[in-house]
Amino acid sequence: MIVLIKRPTPSRFWAYTTPLLAVLATMIAGGLLFAALGKNPVEAIKVIFWDPLFGANAAYFRSQLLVKAAPLILIAAGLAVGFRAGIWNIGAEGQYIIGALCGASVALAAYPAESAWLFPAMVVAGLLGGFLWGMIPAALRVVFGTSEILVSLMLVYVAQNLLAYAAFGPLKNPQGYGFPGSRNLQQYPSAHNPELIAGTGAHWGVVAALIAVIGAYVLMHRHIAGFRIRVAGEAPRAARFAGVVPARLVVTCLGLSGALAGLAGLFEVSGPNGQITDSFNAGYGFTAIIVAFLGRLHPLGILLAGLLMALTYIGGDMAQLMLGLPAAAIQVFQGMLLFFLLGFDLLTNYRIRMTGAHA
């Protein structure tokens, strides 16, 4: 019989080892899955993890890595702060959409005027948009005690409908020959979020993601405010004893994660994507939840997890293309990663002991 014994102090060794173990287990289980689908498992794992970095055309894929990882990291850094406090913003996808909509609206309203102030104004608009969209579940929770999990999630669907309305209506490109979708901001110099160093994929969103990681680290591990956020998540009564006002905490955490998600949306619409369309959002807001946990809610862990997740996205696309793996198999593969991580997480707080089979 397997017996779990709670550790008196969480194990530091396992806290750092479990993410690696989870990646390893995912490779094994994923390999089995791919083998069951009739593909060479070693080949599939290589296409997903190795080729984008070191294979043919790696230069292109490496730049894609930063492009994909930046929004994940930016959103996850904000989400992790709230998750640490036990405030579950599941609606980053919606805040991402609204941030993009607000930023793009500012740009399209100014079109075709050129000004150095336009891009900063879009950044502010994107940030505010995400912040305000996050304030809706915050206000409802504080005033009526609703679950921020449900409200923030449902607001994703509201945001998606607003996005579709904007893409087909007010933001539609008047010179777009009737096709849905806005003007392409990549062709509007003042509004464009360009690649800063050619060939790296690094745009302003990558810079923002790095700043967010450093900022989140300082907040959570060096500042008393972050300490109180952590206390609130681990022992709510102790947090109140330490002077934390629960309502203020809800507003702070949902506001912060909403603002960062909004920023991510803005950088995406003004940069790599370029355009408001009804299918603008690609699930970054949801995947960021996985990234936050894969990174153990630690800013530096999130940085690594974001890169790893981006790699599975790019590698997954390649595997679909080159090996003909179904998209669902890739999603299962990504799901396994979170599953194994949460499973192995147990080892941080518990020891496993095998005992003889007696009742």
Add this chain to the structure above:
Amino acid sequence: MTGTMLLDIVGLRKAYPGVVANDDVGFAVAPGEVHALLGENGAGKSTLVKMIYGLVKPDAGTMRLMGQPYEPAEPRAARAAGVAMVFQHFSLFEALSVAENVALGMESPPPMRDLARRIREISTTYGLPLDPARTVGDLSAGERQRVEIIRCLLQDPKLLIMDEPTSVLTPQEVEILFHTLRKLAAEGTAILYISHKLEEIRALCDSATILRGGKVVGSCIPREKTARELAEMMVGGEFAATDRAGRSLGAPVLEVRALSLAPMSQFGPALREVSLTLRAGEVLGIGGVAGNGQEELLATLAGERPSAPGTVILKGAEVAHLGPNERRAMGLLSAPEERLGHAAVPAMSLTENTLLTGTIRRPLIRQGFIDMGAAKSFAEEIITAFDVRTPGAHVAARALSGGNLQKYVIGREVLQAPDVLIVNQPTWGVDAAAAAAIRQALLDLAAKGAGVIVISQDLDELMEIADNFCALYEGRLSAPRPTEGLTLEEIGLMLGGAHGMTDVLAKEAAR
């Protein structure tokens, strides 16, 4: 000899990694005997009774029950053999009725109507009136304990184990309980009684086994010893009595005026018109059975919950609207009863736990940034000054024993030199020597001119250190009385008596 004994234990041993909880423990209990197990926290009493009740398997040694070998693999086997246990912490569902709760603990409960009848029978036979239809959430702690006792008596046990049964009872309720236990003993049921209240053991028990460091260090007949002799046998030496000399009362530092607040939870009590005045240098004792508003009162005074304007005045300033940290800045500190999860964060280190309350009065942060070095040295200062037994300040709070964590929590607040300190159950679960040290620290604080409010269920403790005594009962606070000359009888009446049981006692007396 062995043939006449109900329970006979020889050479019992149980080791956990790093500690031998019980080593070569042996004693015997005769039918109808009330046998006390005495010892400090960590002496091995709980491990011993857990082995008798089948919760823990001994490594070595033998137990015999009524002459038969007795090796319970689980509590169910122990119950089947005639051993029942009333735990210190009740396992009752507040939203269910008394009868439903009793039925939940039975292997094959009879129909509810028969069960209710049997509960009534037993409760009248043993002088423990209890209405089977009442919701447990509405019962007092004493009444809840009666549910647990009746649950045991329904099994018709040969041996009844009681773990710290009187810690939640008023003096009158203790009388009723003892009455019941004596009646059970007279009918031949043996009772294994665990308590650290020495006067009670002297009043109730026929014999006592004393444990220290997992070993039996002696046995005695409690009636023939003084409480002090018993305490010294437990500790294995003399310990200092607290010194309350050298204090004079100054100006009021904290005033509470007609403070009323709604309950925090469904079955929690409301605070009703609580008023008190605490003067500099005073130790004010607030007695009462837990669940009568102690937690609510501390949370409100500490600033966790705002109250109506004008209800809390600290050193002449209105603070009813201020939060805990603003009050700390003004000199009001507190230590809640629940150590893990309220007074300290279980998974965080002792160093990190100083940041919970210490950042206002100690330079542990600079412009909001944490100075880990300062926090660590403050934690080490607490560990040294209050003799906290721990490998170091890096250890998680949950790894400490209850008593050691309690010393840490009290130390953290006392060392911040408060003007007003409010503590709830400061010595709960703490061994005798450490409890004396904590009490002395509170008295020393008062001697330096601070006002101290001690909320406690331990009346002996309050009599020992408090200048004035109030009782908290159903959210109401009685007028203060000087502790000098106050009798236990008077206190008991202040604490709400025996919950409608006085007439039963009167009837018994008239008989």
